[in-house]
Amino acid sequence: MLPFILKRLGLALLVAFTVSFISFSLLFLSGDPAAALAGETASGEDIEAIRTLYGFDRPMMVQYGEWLFSAVRGDFGESYYFKLPVASLITDRLQVTMLLGLCGITFALLTAVPLGVAAAIRPNSMIDRLALFLSVAGQALPSFWFGLILIVLFSIKFQILPPSGAESWRHFVMPTIVLGYYAMPAIMRLTRAGMLDVLNSDYIRTARAKGAGEGRVLFKHALRNAIIPVVSLAAVQMGFMLGGSIVVESVFALHGAGYLAWESIARNDLPTVQALILIFSMFYITFTFLADVLNAWLDPRMRSA
Amino acid sequence: MTEDTLLEVRNLTLDIPAGGGTLHAVRGIDFDLKRGETLSIVGESGSGKSLTSLALMGLLGNSIKRSADVMRFDDIDLLTASRKTMRSLRGNRMAMIFQEPMTSLNPAYTIGDQLMEALLLHRRVGRAKARERAVELLEKVGITSAGSRLGQYPHQLSGGLRQRVMIAMALMCEPDLLIADEPTTALDVTIQAQILRLLVELTREMNMAMILITHDLGVVARVADKVAVMYAGELVETGPARPVFARPSHPYTRGLLRCIPQPGKTARGADLGTIPGIVPSLIGDVTGCAFRTRCAHAQPTCRKQIPVRGEVPHQFRCVHADGAISAERETA
Numbered sequence A: 001m002l003p004f005i006l007k008r009l010g011l012a013l014l015v016a017f018t019v020s021f022i023s024f025s026l027l028f029l030s031g032d033p034a035a036a037l038a039g040e041t042a043s044g045e046d047i048e049a050i051r052t053l054y055g056f057d058r059p060m061m062v063q064y065g066e067w068l069f070s071a072v073r074g075d076f077g078e079s080y081y082f083k084l085p086v087a088s089l090i091t092d093r094l095q096v097t098m099l100l101g102l103c104g105i106t107f108a109l110l111t112a113v114p115l116g117v118a119a120a121i122r123p124n125s126m127i128d129r130l131a132l133f134l135s136v137a138g139q140a141l142p143s144f145w146f147g148l149i150l151i152v153l154f155s156i157k158f159q160i161l162p163p164s165g166a167e168s169w170r171h172f173v174m175p176t177i178v179l180g181y182y183a184m185p186a187i188m189r190l191t192r193a194g195m196l197d198v199l200n201s202d203y204i205r206t207a208r209a210k211g212a213g214e215g216r217v218l219f220k221h222a223l224r225n226a227i228i229p230v231v232s233l234a235a236v237q238m239g240f241m242l243g244g245s246i247v248v249e250s251v252f253a254l255h256g257a258g259y260l261a262w263e264s265i266a267r268n269d270l271p272t273v274q275a276l277i278l279i280f281s282m283f284y285i286t287f288t289f290l291a292d293v294l295n296a297w298l299d300p301r302m303r304s305a
Numbered sequence B: 001m002t003e004d005t006l007l008e009v010r011n012l013t014l015d016i017p018a019g020g021g022t023l024h025a026v027r028g029i030d031f032d033l034k035r036g037e038t039l040s041i042v043g044e045s046g047s048g049k050s051l052t053s054l055a056l057m058g059l060l061g062n063s064i065k066r067s068a069d070v071m072r073f074d075d076i077d078l079l080t081a082s083r084k085t086m087r088s089l090r091g092n093r094m095a096m097i098f099q100e101p102m103t104s105l106n107p108a109y110t111i112g113d114q115l116m117e118a119l120l121l122h123r124r125v126g127r128a129k130a131r132e133r134a135v136e137l138l139e140k141v142g143i144t145s146a147g148s149r150l151g152q153y154p155h156q157l158s159g160g161l162r163q164r165v166m167i168a169m170a171l172m173c174e175p176d177l178l179i180a181d182e183p184t185t186a187l188d189v190t191i192q193a194q195i196l197r198l199l200v201e202l203t204r205e206m207n208m209a210m211i212l213i214t215h216d217l218g219v220v221a222r223v224a225d226k227v228a229v230m231y232a233g234e235l236v237e238t239g240p241a242r243p244v245f246a247r248p249s250h251p252y253t254r255g256l257l258r259c260i261p262q263p264g265k266t267a268r269g270a271d272l273g274t275i276p277g278i279v280p281s282l283i284g285d286v287t288g289c290a291f292r293t294r295c296a297h298a299q300p301t302c303r304k305q306i307p308v309r310g311e312v313p314h315q316f317r318c319v320h321a322d323g324a325i326s327a328e329r330e331t332a
């Protein structure tokens, strides 16, 4: 198991390096950064002055090395728009987004996996139909619309949950449901399909032939094998939720990193965009790495891969 | 029915709902088995052998309808036994090994865990004791360095080794009855003989009854006490192995026997017989002899009720009083 982990870790670092280079080069791909900084009315001299001031005139690899070295220590430069250190700008918002993402994926897993298992035990039963209905509805319902419905119901009509902000756990209930519900259908259907497949396999028949009870057959013998693809999917979705929670963050006025990313792109605030891309990518790489390790623990055949 | 009868089955019938009606997969079969005896069920694939064994184990899917006049294991009525009773029998007093060693072990658990499971489920023993027993059985089935094998996973073993593990697993609780459903079909020819020899030795040593399912009559001749020839869900001929092989009475049994090479008699490269034709569909009403569509001696009366002929214990079902053996000699 240890050689596997080390190998995957090395791979993850390699990917991280590549991603960091790409996110750095964004600065140059999006045009002349000095001109962008100087603004539309600036003269050629102003632009040149800014170019030397920010060091854009030096070789790209030197700039990349410098940027990466600072980034590793948590220094992402200064935001063009807020004129504040990017790091301080990001920290709070990242916490909100992380918390929301973790709650969202947990909610999704805790509802989708049991539902998927129940649906697979009795295909075409009431519970299977309910699960199918929920998953179709989950895919058809746009997040912003679902979020608004919840606000109308729970904040306006029943007045039990606050419609916006991030001050207490109660502020996170509705965003969690909306974000989690978005990830649920895929997880549920993958669990159901996996369980159906595994429950028909020869080794499940062997377990029954040994006299194992239904609970043992389902949870010890079947679920462990059926859940493997779900782990990988959950990691991808978790990464996706961090970057893609903009809609949810906007609807509930949660000032998170997703919202910040969207704003910064609109304002051409490159240092902030770079930092966010780098951080989101690192999270994504970390989740994928953790999923690989978890899967290798679940399925010994993957350990040699 | 004598005292040492372990298993008694009368008129076992299995119906499966299918697209255009009901699939009569097993149609009223009878057999019984004494302690320590080996019964071999032979027949082409699709004749209902696996379903019969799953029915005994109580492992049929919910959609399959089972009925019988008698289905008794020792002093337990399998027809009325609760799920809990069946569970306490499986892996404990009756065990089964399957045709597909490559897929019959759980890929996520070690050989050791899977071996110990049945013992831990059915006996009040600790893990240390269970481990000891697992090592003992692995050695018994001829696996070297058994202790270190316990930590290995199924994908690290070859098919032959996996089937040995399956056998060891089935024997953990010293069952009274072992059902082996084509245990060697998926293995290399050289390994087939080893595995069979092992099964025979172990059943003798443990005084265990065995139902050995196979479509290889050559195997049966060497190991079985009794033979049941199954065709399209029916037993067409049953009896002690010796008379059945000496005087095969049903045309289908003789057809099967012609398909096996006989040492010293069959010339190298000589044509082995095959039975032309295919097994008829068992969906909807099935009347008369199911083999008539492939039988050289079929006649109009084969569509009617078929009498049981011969004397207990060697019996067969055929309209011909002698199973058409005289007719066959004439044409030969």
Ligand SMILES: Nc1ncnc2c1ncn2[C@@H]1O[C@H](COP(=O)(O)OP(=O)(O)O)[C@@H](O)[C@H]1O
Binding pocket: B016, B023, B025, B043, B044, B045, B046, B047, B048, B049, B050, B051, B052, B061
């Ligand atoms: N679960 C099932 N559903 C529908 N048909 C089945 C099922 N299991 C077996 N059958 C059918 O029942 C017949 C007997 O099958 P089986 O007992 O597996 O034969 P054998 O083991 O002799 O090859 C075959 O025609 C097979 O297609």
Ligand SMILES: [Mg+2]
Binding pocket: B046, B049, B050, B051, B181, B182
């Ligand atoms: Mg079979």
